[in-house]
Amino acid sequence: MILLFLQATNDTAQRAVDTLNRAVQAGAAQPHELRFGDLLLKGGWVMVPIGILAVLGLVIFFERFFTIRKAGLNEVALMSQVKANVSSGKLDSAIAICRNSNSPLGRMLQKGLMRIGRPIKDIESAIENTGRLEVSRLEKNIGILGIVAGIAPMFGFLGTIAGVIKIFYDISQTDNISMGVISGGLYVKMVTSAAGLLVGIVAFVGYNILQMMVDKVILKLETDSVEFIDLLEEPSK
Template sequence: MQILNIILASLAQEVPVEEVIEQVSVLDLLFKGGYMMVPILLLSLVGIYVFVERLLTIKDAAKTPEAFMSSIKQMVLQGNISEAVKLCQSTATPIARMVEKGIARIGSPLKSIEASIENVGKIEIYKLEKNLSLLATISGAAPMIGFLGTVTGMIQAFISIAQEEGAVSPKLLSSGIYEAMITTAAGLFVGILTYLAYNYLVTRVGKLIHGMEYTSIDFIDLLQEPQK
């Protein structure tokens, strides 16, 4: 409604419509959203930080060299345990730390080695999934805060209608309508992007976990080879 009034005013003043509409920037619209835009903005900043931090962490965790396990197999079969441990320590990935724990347990019962590798794997999975639940929370909380802004904006609009005597001016209702519409759109925007980011990271973590499971099985099979 306010944009329509601007257009009519521009026609009366013989000012190009495009020039007047450009004056209503996205930043101006965000400021019209009211105080409910503050928590939505904070949630978006937290979501961006968590996504970038988790993405970099997952990328670093997935940098296990392709020849890592083949080198470990060769060293273990040759009895060169100390070199295998050094290789694991220099690699510094979840898979390398799991294998290092298994190498350190060589000589113990096979079930004990398997349990120790599994325990390290659980710790590494916890590190990979850290703060992912926060993204899931943001993806649900941001739209709800946006809807709350809609409710408060409409309440403000109806209060203005109730207090106004005679014909209600569209300008009087514009602030409440802006708050209602903008907070809803902003909340949904943040929620959708965060939801997509959460599912993307979960998929990346899932692939990495499958790789860790495959490596642990491969290492256990390696320890059984000399017994054949």
């Protein structure tokens, strides 16, 4: 009887040990889920300036995007009204229309209309100077995107290098050079490099998009200003 009891107890203990081993193996087979938010937090203090650069770049991009897009709207109606009033000799009305348009083209034409009566060269010079000012306003803060594109990856690399230095310092103190210790710390520090590169790439793309938009607006302003000068020269032909 005692032997049967001991055998049953032994079988029960063995089953318990087997169940525990299977649970441990199942847990080891399923790695801990890596969450994006937790991974960012593990990047350390370098993620703070990278995050600031990301927010700064997005704010500048969208602010300039909508400003430049508004400046690049088709001004066919404005040009038609200005032509009609100039042809009719209503310079005051043409100037008022340009002033109310509140657009780069309107300000350029207004400056030219206020110089009517002077040599064409003076009118052209006034329009060109106004155009340069308008282009400078459109390009305002776009250069900051270029700076963000350049320094965000540098911050990322700085965070990675600082992390690697700390890993090897810890190894020198503990003499633990297992692959788990090295890789476990290194993958976390590589997060800063990835974040910096991502912010830099987005800023670089945004910078070039805005530059292309500005170039398109410049071409349009130059075309309209040439058309305006031709209009002023027509009576003298």
